Amino acid sequence: MARKVGVLRFGVFGLAVWILASAAALAQGAVVGLSLSTLNNPFFVALRDGALQAAQKAGIQLVVLDAQDRVDKQVADIEDLIQRRVRVLLVNPTDSAAVVPAIQRANQAGIPVITVDRAASGGKVAYHIASDNVAGGRMAAEFICNLLKGRGKVVELEGIPGTSAARDRGQGFNAYLKEKCPGVTVVARQTANFDRAQGLSVMENILQAQRDIDAVFAHNDEMALGALQAIKASGRKIPVVGFDATPDAVKAVEACEMAATVAQQPAEMGRLAVEKAVELIRGTKAPAQTQFIPVPLKLVTNPRCNW
Numbered sequence: 001m002a003r004k005v006g007v008l009r010f011g012v013f014g015l016a017v018w019i020l021a022s023a024a025a026l027a028q029g030a031v032v033g034l035s036l037s038t039l040n041n042p043f044f045v046a047l048r049d050g051a052l053q054a055a056q057k058a059g060i061q062l063v064v065l066d067a068q069d070r071v072d073k074q075v076a077d078i079e080d081l082i083q084r085r086v087r088v089l090l091v092n093p094t095d096s097a098a099v100v101p102a103i104q105r106a107n108q109a110g111i112p113v114i115t116v117d118r119a120a121s122g123g124k125v126a127y128h129i130a131s132d133n134v135a136g137g138r139m140a141a142e143f144i145c146n147l148l149k150g151r152g153k154v155v156e157l158e159g160i161p162g163t164s165a166a167r168d169r170g171q172g173f174n175a176y177l178k179e180k181c182p183g184v185t186v187v188a189r190q191t192a193n194f195d196r197a198q199g200l201s202v203m204e205n206i207l208q209a210q211r212d213i214d215a216v217f218a219h220n221d222e223m224a225l226g227a228l229q230a231i232k233a234s235g236r237k238i239p240v241v242g243f244d245a246t247p248d249a250v251k252a253v254e255a256c257e258m259a260a261t262v263a264q265q266p267a268e269m270g271r272l273a274v275e276k277a278v279e280l281i282r283g284t285k286a287p288a289q290t291q292f293i294p295v296p297l298k299l300v301t302n303p304r305c306n307w
Contacts, residue, residue, distance in 0.1 A: 028059045032277045033081035034270075035074055037094040037118070037163075039066040041194065041222060042246045043266050044092065047117065050267030051090070054274035060281070062274065069160070069193075071098040078102040082109050088277035089113045095162040097121040112280045116273045117266070119164040126286040129272050129293045133165050136262040136297050137172025140241045143260050143299060144215045145181035147239060147307055152184050152214030155206055157199055157227060158191040159219035166194075169219045169243060187213070192223040199226025207234050216240045221249035221261055228258060239307045245300050256305035263298045 034051055036044050048064055055062035063081065067074035074094045081089055082105060089106045093099040096119055103123030106113050113120075114127045144154060156173065159166030177184050188206045192198040199218060207213070207230060216231075216238055218224035224242030231238050242249050245263030252258035272293060280286060 030087045030281050031061045032088045033086035034064045034090040035077050036092045038069045043244045047266035047270040050270030051274045054271040058278045067094050071095045075102045087281050090273045092116045093118045096164045125290045127276050131264045131295050131297050133168035134172035137169040138176040141173045141176035150183045153187040155216045156189040157218040157223045159194045194220045196222040196226040199223030203227035203230035218242050221246040260301045263300045
């Protein structure tokens, strides 16, 4: 009797090992698609690199397509990935609303969807992996409020209209000022589309129109660095706060040229997105409702700077 029990235990253990090995084998060689809004931005380059490293570790093939900040190209790219029958689709939307029909087509094709950094306004999405952009906007507003001792005039440079990142960062920033720091007012608010060159030109125009500016908040570091360039050229000293903590922005903070930047972890976002994709390929059931997986934020400052 004891001998039979021993055989049964070995059989169950062997079956468990076989199931685990089979699940791991399911992911080997699988193809996952990653549609990025742009690779003309160091933030998304870092996101891609984190995803590629995770894919290599998992033994899967990651196909990365660059939408070049064009909605029509991103929709076409996703269609291409659907035709390739990728096992999971990772999407960093160029426009949160415009990408919805493409996501719905992936849903119809039975391909799980994971959004990264920016959310989609519809369609069935298994996971959304991002920083809490509303919290990040509030973090920037709190820093500026304290820097200005609760009173001053601020410029806000907005990201691409229609993106969840621009909407949420602006929402958090303005909500904090309204609730906690009413003495700081936004005297100019314009979009620069997350672009450094546009940040420069938009800020040049604002500097000509506004004589009194006490601080600038940009929805990303590229716009912040463009604004900084315009401010330097004008001979004025105005603290600039960005968002993303790209290498150039961190260097600017260390050099006391930028006041602060809200640090995200794009490589970590890419890694987590691929890891969740692998779980889905191995048979993990997708959640019924989109599950938000937050990536922590922190404020990068330099206490040695005199602002």
